[in-house]
Amino acid sequence: MPRLNPNALANLEPEVVNQIVSRRDSLRRIGGTLAGAAGFSVAFAAASREAFAQSGGMPEQVVEVLQFALTLEQLEATFYSMGLEEEGLIPDDVRVVFETIGGHEDEHVAFLEEALGDDAGEAPELDFTAGGMFDTFESYDTFLLLAQAFEDTGQRAYRGQAPKLVEAPDVLEQALTIHSVEARHAAVVRSLRELTGWIPLDQPGVPAAIAPVYAGMDLTEKYGVDLTEVSSIEEKQITEAFDEPLTMEEVLAIAGPFIVS
């Protein structure tokens, strides 16, 4: 779990701060060598849309995938922005985690809107209590649980759509660069709930309405390989080592209760 102290740099000598900051920048570069800046991706989205326009428009299947992704990102972005606005909900020492994640979701929304252009749908009307089932913005525990559910679902959702983008490799690549960021978000949110960053066999404290988020993640046979046979690693860690996809229908069933229109 990250120990977060935004004022840690305040009491240090300037040259020490410089060293830390420059090291941080170099670490950041490792994390984001190429597609680091959001501007790059948004510009890319526009270029990608233009390229498709010249060849008679974006294939319907690609539009469908991007619109699906946009809906999920709008849901996530709205969730974090509402959570951050709710006074006293998010503890000060982890606020910055959700500001970071929320900021990323905003960038994903901007990217997808740019890629879709006129095809981009309106933001859906949302109800994060799912009709009163969750006290989402009244309880930090509930907020965290839903953050985990949305991130784990988001990651599995992108993964599920990837095969549909094979004929549009640039879009596929961009979707994957979002997919792995959703996985990073999921891991850190899980760690705030004192869970492992990866998904184990059991999901303690997950109510029935959230359980479908983790359906079908207990496989020990992958693509015809029985991993219990070829690996001496224990079953729990075998199932953790792969994250399986969710179909669009499965994702919409999970997200449905939170979407009013």
Added chain:
Amino acid sequence: MSFHTAPLGRRRFLALSGASAAGLVIAGCGDDEEPAQTTPAEEPPPEPMADVTLDFATTAGVLNYAYALEQLEAAFYAQVNKEFEANGETFQAQLRDIGAHEQVHVDFLAAVLADDAIPALEPNFETVDFSDRESVLQTAFTFENLGVGAYNGAARFLARLASEGDELAPTALMAAGDIVAVEARHASIIGAQLEPEQDDMFAPNAFDPAMPPAEVVAAAQPFITQRIAVTNADPQGG
């Protein structure tokens, strides 16, 4: 590598791998492109000869690329889990989990590749201080992010192969997708540990990199004894 040691390198490769399995070609035949040289013209640096060349025009080549990186990661965590004492049982357990996941990835890829697999790689971790938290975590963070960038960047090669009708490529693409998410989860947990006074190292950017194979291999090469080369690895190439 000097002229008269070249045949030894070649012999060593042949001994390691058998023959030219699919996805592998024997390098050192003169058509490898080297980066632009900046040293004086009168003394050109010797051309390093590759022990293993990964061919991105084949699914086996792309999978061997993954296999090489996973071998590197698995070997790294095996040594971490032998020699490094983490601060706290939770993080120690996480490092054991991560190491186990990398080994599962190795075992999976070895099973998928079967006779097409590249030989076992010999890691070189002499620059890593396994008793030092900073050194271990920075190396781990580098490897995990490299893994994420590598898988993300490899997808377009598998997509191209799939479009061309290659039967294995769609499955390889899906497996890579299942694995990269777990690498990203690792990167997040390591990133959060790495610099606790910083807040966003778990996900430094809204978009992860999709790295070209040549860049990934250049970054990984210092940690691998064998020389790795890539071919047909231009992301924009046809």
